Amino acid sequence: MKITLNPGREKSLLRRHPWIFASAIKSVDAPSAASGSTVDLLSSEGNFLARASYSPASQIRARVWTFNDEPVDKEFFRKKIRAAIVLRQMSKVESPTNAYRLIHGESDGLPGFVVDQYKDILVLQSTTAGSEFWKESVADLLVEETGIQTIYERSDVDVRELEGLKPVTGILRGTISDLRLTIDEYGLKFQVDIEHGHKTGFYLDQSANRHRVGEFSKDREVLNCFCYTGGFSIHALANRAKSVLSVDSSADALALLEENIALNRVPADRHTSLEGDVFQLLRKFRDENRSFDMIILDPPKFAPTAAHAEKASRAYKDINLLAFKLLRRGGILVTFSCSGGIDAALFQKIVASAALDAGVDAAIIEHLSQGSDHPVSLHFPEGAYLKGLVCVKG
Ligand code: SAH
Numbered sequence: 001m002k003i004t005l006n007p008g009r010e011k012s013l014l015r016r017h018p019w020i021f022a023s024a025i026k027s028v029d030a031p032s033a034a035s036g037s038t039v040d041l042l043s044s045e046g047n048f049l050a051r052a053s054y055s056p057a058s059q060i061r062a063r064v065w066t067f068n069d070e071p072v073d074k075e076f077f078r079k080k081i082r083a084a085i086v087l088r089q090m091s092k093v094e095s096p097t098n099a100y101r102l103i104h105g106e107s108d109g110l111p112g113f114v115v116d117q118y119k120d121i122l123v124l125q126s127t128t129a130g131s132e133f134w135k136e137s138v139a140d141l142l143v144e145e146t147g148i149q150t151i152y153e154r155s156d157v158d159v160r161e162l163e164g165l166k167p168v169t170g171i172l173r174g175t176i177s178d179l180r181l182t183i184d185e186y187g188l189k190f191q192v193d194i195e196h197g198h199k200t201g202f203y204l205d206q207s208a209n210r211h212r213v214g215e216f217s218k219d220r221e222v223l224n225c226f227c228y229t230g231g232f233s234i235h236a237l238a239n240r241a242k243s244v245l246s247v248d249s250s251a252d253a254l255a256l257l258e259e260n261i262a263l264n265r266v267p268a269d270r271h272t273s274l275e276g277d278v279f280q281l282l283r284k285f286r287d288e289n290r291s292f293d294m295i296i297l298d299p300p301k302f303a304p305t306a307a308h309a310e311k312a313s314r315a316y317k318d319i320n321l322l323a324f325k326l327l328r329r330g331g332i333l334v335t336f337s338c339s340g341g342i343d344a345a346l347f348q349k350i351v352a353s354a355a356l357d358a359g360v361d362a363a364i365i366e367h368l369s370q371g372s373d374h375p376v377s378l379h380f381p382e383g384a385y386l387k388g389l390v391c392v393k394g
Helices: 074-091 129-146 159-164 206-215 231-239 253-266 280-287 304-327 344-358
Strands: 002-004 018-019 025-028 037-043 049-055 060-065 099-105 111-118 121-127 150-155 169-173 181-187 186-195 221-225 243-248 270-276 292-297 327-337 360-370 387-393
Touching: 002 049, 037 060, 049 129, 074 099, 074 129, 099 181, 099 206, 111 129, 121 129, 129 150, 129 169, 150 292, 181 206, 186 231, 186 253, 206 231, 206 327, 206 360, 221 231, 221 280, 221 304, 231 243, 231 253, 243 253, 253 270, 280 304, 292 304, 304 327, 327 360, 344 360, 344 387
Parallel strands: 002 037, 121 150, 221 243, 221 292, 243 270, 292 327
Antiparallel strands: 002 025, 018 060, 037 049, 049 060, 099 111, 111 121, 150 169, 181 186, 327 387, 360 387
């Protein structure tokens, strides 16, 4: 099957960006082709540009598997998976964690596929028609190439709807006796619920940042906002924070946090959990004149795409402004955005304007990003979604 593009619309492909939007397409020679099947992308002059998966229901109508004129078959996916494994071996040589991302979608040349490894279990997420088409082959290949026998599927993300796909979860390969696992992260242990947890169970992209931020926590009174199952909190307690207050709106996440504290034998008497809405609680703390030596803000994705950037900017500014007010002088704000629709420069501007309106001076002492197991293809800048700033209040 062949898709011919409108004149000039080959430009992004020549820059090796992997997405083709519906508006770029002049004609499809077999419009009833199966969802996820492989198509050739041709320039308006009929020249071969790339081989891609076809997503008839989605605005992103095709996603590139290869820019070469080569077969897209099981052996093609084997090559891609091997390359992804080699990249992790390079980047994770000394990392003391046994949970990491093995396949990171477009950045590993595998649009639609996310695979996270938790010890001896893989959790696979398929988000596009193309990944759905190849899912069973990729599952077989993962078993062959990693030697791991067990794969759990967590294809229950909303974006599947845009591709006309229904949510799917459950065991894809092997058997699992317990869907609650314990992983190691820089000497600490965390329980991961791969069945119900967020994403594939754990925010693996923040692993190195949790370790790094922990090192700043000694003797500080820490407020960890959007704490989930306590990642930053437990690293802070292990680094002898004076106290840690953890806030999240999810009771399930906080229940797991309490178990994680017990598991690590960190001083539980220095820790408090609070279930609630961070936007409201920060206001309440401001009204009560509370103050902290360190505040961590790791909110959910406010802007999945650039279309949501304006509203999201207001939300980021709101929490960062309140946090600057609640910080003591010399206090540390660790602030993140995982929104694809807000780039690093815009995020820094938002945090700067929050400081300005809060009437405080602050300096960035460190820029943080997603871990090296979440690579960013140079041709797919959208892959660099996690931005973090460590700021010290003057
Ligand atoms: N820092 C965590 C990940 C945070 S994910 C880690 O390292 O593991 C974002 C968290 O924000 C989720 O746990 C979600 O339950 C919570 N959340 C979302 N909206 C919220 C709100 N308005 N108030 C409090 N928590 C919220």
